Amino acid sequence: GENVEQHPSTLSVQEGDSAVIKCTYSDSASNYFPWYKQELGKRPQLIIDIRSNVGEKKDQRIAVTLNKTAKHFSLHITETQPEDSAVYFCAAGGRYSTLTFGKGTMLLVSP
């Protein structure tokens, strides 16, 4: 089955810096790659996603890049703010729309 690795497990940045989180996946049949943000005790919220026919997608301060050949994708957050502090999960989807999640990255943005 699919296996998703996510790095780093924790990331501390200063407010205004950029943050990058990287994921790799194993199943070349995966074709959908969402990112979720989860605040403590809350539900995971979809923040951006990318499909395999696209290399990059941006939404304001958030961008995701996908390299299908290397089987990796990354989340980029620019101009980080304290409210960006949360756990971020990447996932890979394919067969039957089921998602395989990475173990998460705890992002801490210090003012």
Add this chain to the structure above:
Amino acid sequence: NAGVMQNPRHLVRRRGQEARLRCSPMKGHSHVYWYRQLPEEGLKFMVYLQKENIIDESGMPKERFSAEFPKEGPSILRIQQVVRGDSAAYFCASSPLGTEAYEQYFGPGTRLTVT
């Protein structure tokens, strides 16, 4: 425009009891997924259902766990004879039909504690 609903939000059961978790998908969504999240871990896929059909249950433990999504009413995840290791947050997600089928929206979760 209600989102995905789950109840109860918190559930405490003693070892050996049964736990029933309910999930109502977003309006217009007919695909439901259940995930389990252990403390400080990611989400693990359990089961994928459409109305009256289990599509993929490859993530479900073989014993004590079952799921259904009846023609009427919410989807239910049932855990029989709970053990301490079942303590976790259980999230359901729903997605719409068609080309957007992959976008999954999560409910607030049910936090199960087994004492």
